[in-house]
Amino acid sequence: MAKNPLIIGGGLAGTEAAWQLAQNGIPVTLAEMRPYSKSPAHKTDNLAELVCSNSFRSDDKNQNAVGLLHEELRICSSLLIQCADQNKVPAGAALAVDRDAFSKTVEAKISAHPLITIVRKEITQIPDQNVIIASGPLTSDALADQIKNFTGEESLHFFDAIAPVVYTESVDMTKAWRQSRYDKDTSGYGDYINCPLNKEEYYSFVNALLNADKTAFKEWEKNTPYFDGCLPIEVMAERGIETLAFGPMKPVGLFNPHANGQREFAVLQLRNDNKQGSLLNLVGFQTKLKIPEQKRIFRMIRGLENAEFARFGSVHRNTFINSPKLLNSYLSLVKKPNIKFAGQISGCEGYVESIAIGFLAGTFLAAELKQKTISTPPETTAMGAILKHVTNGNANGITFQPSNINFGLFPPLQTIENRKKQPKGRDKKILLAQRALNDIQKWRNNFVNQNL
Ligand SMILES: Cc1cc2nc3c(=O)[nH]c(=O)nc-3n(C[C@H](O)[C@H](O)[C@H](O)COP(=O)(O)OP(=O)(O)OC[C@H]3O[C@@H](n4cnc5c(N)ncnc54)[C@H](O)[C@@H]3O)c2cc1C
Numbered sequence: 001m002a003k004n005p006l007i008i009g010g011g012l013a014g015t016e017a018a019w020q021l022a023q024n025g026i027p028v029t030l031a032e033m034r035p036y037s038k039s040p041a042h043k044t045d046n047l048a049e050l051v052c053s054n055s056f057r058s059d060d061k062n063q064n065a066v067g068l069l070h071e072e073l074r075i076c077s078s079l080l081i082q083c084a085d086q087n088k089v090p091a092g093a094a095l096a097v098d099r100d101a102f103s104k105t106v107e108a109k110i111s112a113h114p115l116i117t118i119v120r121k122e123i124t125q126i127p128d129q130n131v132i133i134a135s136g137p138l139t140s141d142a143l144a145d146q147i148k149n150f151t152g153e154e155s156l157h158f159f160d161a162i163a164p165v166v167y168t169e170s171v172d173m174t175k176a177w178r179q180s181r182y183d184k185d186t187s188g189y190g191d192y193i194n195c196p197l198n199k200e201e202y203y204s205f206v207n208a209l210l211n212a213d214k215t216a217f218k219e220w221e222k223n224t225p226y227f228d229g230c231l232p233i234e235v236m237a238e239r240g241i242e243t244l245a246f247g248p249m250k251p252v253g254l255f256n257p258h259a260n261g262q263r264e265f266a267v268l269q270l271r272n273d274n275k276q277g278s279l280l281n282l283v284g285f286q287t288k289l290k291i292p293e294q295k296r297i298f299r300m301i302r303g304l305e306n307a308e309f310a311r312f313g314s315v316h317r318n319t320f321i322n323s324p325k326l327l328n329s330y331l332s333l334v335k336k337p338n339i340k341f342a343g344q345i346s347g348c349e350g351y352v353e354s355i356a357i358g359f360l361a362g363t364f365l366a367a368e369l370k371q372k373t374i375s376t377p378p379e380t381t382a383m384g385a386i387l388k389h390v391t392n393g394n395a396n397g398i399t400f401q402p403s404n405i406n407f408g409l410f411p412p413l414q415t416i417e418n419r420k421k422q423p424k425g426r427d428k429k430i431l432l433a434q435r436a437l438n439d440i441q442k443w444r445n446n447f448v449n450q451n452l
Helices: 012-023 065-075 079-086 099-112 141-151 199-210 233-238 291-298 351-369 382-392 416-421 425-449
Strands: 006-008 028-032 055-058 094-097 116-120 131-133 156-162 165-167 192-197 266-272 279-282 309-311 314-321 339-341
Touching (some): 006 012, 012 079, 012 099, 012 116, 065 079, 065 351, 065 382, 079 351, 094 099, 099 116, 141 156, 141 314, 192 199, 199 291, 351 382
Parallel strands (some): 006 131, 028 116
Antiparallel strands (some): 156 314, 165 309, 192 266
């Protein structure tokens, strides 16, 4: 195990991880398969290529969780956020970049670092040394097979089938109610929140689904398999007007207390998506509807008229591991701690989140190799919240799906008993962001003081 650490993948997470190791005095090899092997989405040979949008999303550190993550990365001296700031283009409140200049700046910095060796080749075998796998959502087939050998067939996924997630506090409980089907619950107060639809509402909802604007699959995604358990709802709706009412929206065993306990024509069930109960998953509502259509159509459902979305639904190609089951809090495989995962393959979603997990994987490995003990960033920070989602996610590895950073992943400001007194909306976000910025600064000072 004496060899330099190897990072597989010179994308957003891999380059950030390499930089953090090198800045800590550790020589590192960064392997990137392009240009010799191509991914279906990358178009250039550049390191840190942005495969789609040129936006890192909102840069508002006070009210937006991803803007807060930008600021935390600045505080922690992330290379990629610095390169993004240097190559900013006008984009209102968003941090958008000149994509080519951004990647070229990252590549120039990485290439010039005396402790980083870039190797242009596809890694098909995971060597027995310290490795960070940062090969992204489009990991090459040969490497995916190797990962499967280490993690088990059922632990590697090739597609997201994501249902939208809404903030619990935005659901109107004067219309919705808590109950598990036939009262079979485990929490003692109803594991699900139920949103009712009468016949007329249900028919309007299904008609809206049938006529909605959908996102098309990219050419190379066209063979996306639909598994029976996770068909997009609009595909189910096409199979018959009442298919949903007999499927994910079946009303059996549910009785509406706001209507004298009557059985409804159809019901949408919402299930906790995190342990704090601040986020709710729209059960069975994985979808390829365009985002404005998701907002418009799901808000037609009683109780969701003012729903605030923490995540929108999607179905797309994405290689990711069942990280809460496989990884420890320092992003290492529990069964093979010399292997860490970073970036989208580790179960986060998005450019900035991938950079953050790359930063953490590089920093944690540097600490291990320098035999220093550092804590993980507190859950109250955006870095800590996304790390926790990845390593200790919402559903104990049973229904794990990747996530963007959002305020629903943060612990509440006060204890659950005092939740009624909590500020809401904008005020709550400002307080969560202030707490995060204080806490990340303390965490950062702590490991800088340790000479890391
Ligand atoms: C088509 C598509 C569009 C997306 N659009 C957006 C968007 O607009 N906004 C957003 O926030 N997120 C988007 N994402 C999600 C995600 O944030 C990005 O994919 C992001 O680039 C992930 O960073 P990463 O470092 O994990 O992977 P990548 O940036 O993809 O880097 C992985 C690198 O590993 C290399 N590699 C793969 N296998 C091997 C191997 N065996 N050996 C050596 N190298 C290998 C690849 O060539 C690649 O350079 C998109 C994802 C996809 C698939």
